[in-house]
Amino acid sequence: MQLPVKLEVRNYHLFYGNFRALKDVTICIPRNQITAIIGPSGCGKSTFLRTFNRMNELIPGVRVQGQVLMDGQDIFAMDPVELRQRVGMVFQRPNPFPKSIYDNVAYGPRAHGIRDRRRLDEIVERSLRDAALWDEVKDDLNKSALALSGGQQQRLCIARALAVQPEVILMDEPASALDPIATLRIEELIQTLKQRYTIVIVTHNMQQAARASDFTAFFMMDEQRAGLLVEYGPTRDLFTRPSDKRTEDYITGRFG
Amino acid sequence: MDKSVSLSTHAHTGALAVSVAELGKSNLPWRRAAQKIAFAFLWLMGTLAVAALLAVIGYVVFQGFKVINIEFLTRPPRGGLSGEGGISTTIVTTVYLVLLTVGIAAPLGICAAIYLVEYAGEMQGRTGLLPRLVEVARFGVETLAGVPSIIFGLFGYALFVTAMHLGFSLISAALAGACLILPVIIRATEEALRAVPRSYREASLALGTTQWQTVWGVVLPAALPGIITSIILSVGRVISETAVFYVTLGGSYKMPTSIFSSGRTLALHVYYLAMDTRAFDKAMGTGAILIVAIVLINLTINYLSHRVRAKLGGK
Numbered sequence: 414m415q416l417p418v419k420l421e422v423r424n425y426h427l428f429y430g431n432f433r434a435l436k437d438v439t440i441c442i443p444r445n446q447i448t449a450i451i452g453p454s455g456c457g458k459s460t461f462l463r464t465f466n467r468m469n470e471l472i473p474g475v476r477v478q479g480q481v482l483m484d485g486q487d488i489f490a491m492d493p494v495e496l497r498q499r500v501g502m503v504f505q506r507p508n509p510f511p512k513s514i515y516d517n518v519a520y521g522p523r524a525h526g527i528r529d530r531r532r533l534d535e536i537v538e539r540s541l542r543d544a545a546l547w548d549e550v551k552d553d554l555n556k557s558a559l560a561l562s563g564g565q566q567q568r569l570c571i572a573r574a575l576a577v578q579p580e581v582i583l584m585d586e587p588a589s590a591l592d593p594i595a596t597l598r599i600e601e602l603i604q605t606l607k608q609r610y611t612i613v614i615v616t617h618n619m620q621q622a623a624r625a626s627d628f629t630a631f632f633m634m635d636e637q638r639a640g641l642l643v644e645y646g647p648t649r650d651l652f653t654r655p656s657d658k659r660t661e662d663y664i665t666g667r668f669g
Numbered sequence: 670m671d672k673s674v675s676l677s678t679h680a681h682t683g684a685l686a687v688s689v690a691e692l693g694k695s696n697l698p699w700r701r702a703a704q705k706i707a708f709a710f711l712w713l714m715g716t717l718a719v720a721a722l723l724a725v726i727g728y729v730v731f732q733g734f735k736v737i738n739i740e741f742l743t744r745p746p747r748g749g750l751s752g753e754g755g756i757s758t759t760i761v762t763t764v765y766l767v768l769l770t771v772g773i774a775a776p777l778g779i780c781a782a783i784y785l786v787e788y789a790g791e792m793q794g795r796t797g798l799l800p801r802l803v804e805v806a807r808f809g810v811e812t813l814a815g816v817p818s819i820i821f822g823l824f825g826y827a828l829f830v831t832a833m834h835l836g837f838s839l840i841s842a843a844l845a846g847a848c849l850i851l852p853v854i855i856r857a858t859e860e861a862l863r864a865v866p867r868s869y870r871e872a873s874l875a876l877g878t879t880q881w882q883t884v885w886g887v888v889l890p891a892a893l894p895g896i897i898t899s900i901i902l903s904v905g906r907v908i909s910e911t912a913v914f915y916v917t918l919g920g921s922y923k924m925p926t927s928i929f930s931s932g933r934t935l936a937l938h939v940y941y942l943a944m945d946t947r948a949f950d951k952a953m954g955t956g957a958i959l960i961v962a963i964v965l966i967n968l969t970i971n972y973l974s975h976r977v978r979a980k981l982g983g984k
Contacts, residue, residue, distance in 0.1 A: 501875065501876070508868035524873075524877070524886065
């Protein structure tokens with residue numbers, strides 16, 4: 414089974430000043446699949462996720478080494494602004510702008526130069542439908558996004574990310590601030606999105622990774638607290654017959 | 670060995686049981702009493718403080734409203750020792766000066782604060798000429814905010830009135846006044862910008878917007894209530910300022926005809942009336958008008974921030 418590769422990381426290291434936060438990560442992330450990143454707190458999962466849209470660069474003192482390719486192109490050679498349009502992100506805590514629901518979704522397209530009202534209406538409706546939120550909000554698009562529930566806000570953030578038509582969607586523990594029912598809705602949504610997007614999701618919830626992903630990467634810290642990739646493979650294999658002792662210990666709950 | 674261990678455990682639990690009983694009963698009345706005394710003391714001090722403030726405002730307003738009538742508000746001062754006439758020209762001068770001063774300082778201060786927070790923020794800890802300059806600018810703002818206003822007056826007198834030959838005029842006063850309120854606006858705007866959650870900036874940047882689009886589209890709208898508050902605060906500062914304008918505005922009680930006219934603000938008029946004339950009652954009247962203006966400004970701030978908060982909260 415050979416899947417086309419969307420993102421490829423080779424011998425990637427990341428430093429905060431002199432501290433090595435990620436050590437020698439090499440991984441291929443397949444197109445149109447859901448790849449989960451799991452591991453104990455502080456192992457660099459989120460930092461690794463933020464590599465793909467170069468958000469780490471916003472933090473002073475961050476330095477990287479190694480190669481990250483998207484469709485064979487070096488992402489560090491791209492304009493980060495252009496890269497971030499192609500690689501969208503959903504954050505841990507729902508972070509809608511203090512604007513109306515409509516303006517939240519239209520924010521990205523507007524920033525990319527779409528001014529035509531009818532075109533914007535189309536994009537807003539399609540994005541909200543894709544994020545399974547349209548039916549709940551279609552009658553009050555002018556309401557403040559902050560009046561929505563946490564789960565709705567998170568789906569709005571997904572709609573906002575979809576509105577700029579990315580190729581990859583990064584999700585940083587997108588359900589960790591939500592209740593179980595809202596979490597389930599987000600997981601269902603992710604399943605439908607994988608047909609059109611490559612999804613990389615960080616989660617600390619192993620059941621979620623087991624339920625909702627096709628591939629799983631297990632990260633851990635070494636003695637110097639640097640994050641490293643321990644094991645990577647199809648989710649079913651990793652959870653049923655892990656090849657590394659440390660993976661087995663983690664998924665059976667012996668540490669972490 | 671075993672015996673002694675078990676003994677000491679017993680002794681320990683025993684001591685604990687006694688101390689719990691002690692905690693429950695013996696000092697509770699004393700703690701209640703201490704709380705009562707403390708609250709009574711705080712209530713007394715709070716009441717005294719509020720009473721002192723109300724006494725000042727009440728006295729001035731009560732005394733002042735004896736002379737306030739339509740004529741007082743619409744007639745110009747007549748000048749001279751008697752202090753006859755109204756305050757119409759000083760109201761107009763005050764409005765002009767506020768508009769001019771804030772018109773100069775607000776754009777400068779807001780843009781400087783945006784630069785310091787959104788762009789120069791990345792330079793912290795770096796070396797080189799520009800980061801060094803930014804550091805100096807930050808320090809300068811901090812320092813200027815604590816400089817007594819008469820120093821700004823002296824500076825304005827030396828530079829604008831004398832060296833630049835602008836004379837005692839609205840423009841000289843406005844430029845000096847702008848220097849005075851610039852640190853106020855910069856610092857309040859900086860605070861408003863810093864209060865915008867990082868998550869908004871990240872969300873915007875993650876959509877592939879430039880930093881400027883993020884600042885313009887998300888950060889500034891979110892910081893706007895704070896920025897507006899800073900401007901209104903500085904309006905209040907200009908209205909109540911005397912020292913700066915005493916040495917830059919001249920003091921003419923005539924209606925200003927251009928930005929090069931000399932003039933007299935309400936606060937200055939209070940000063941002149943109290944010091945140079947016999948019309949102490951008119952000084953009180955003018956003071957009452959000033960207080961009313963300041964109260965109105967504060968009410969506006971409260972109303973605006975309340976409304977904006979309600980709107981952002983999604984109500």
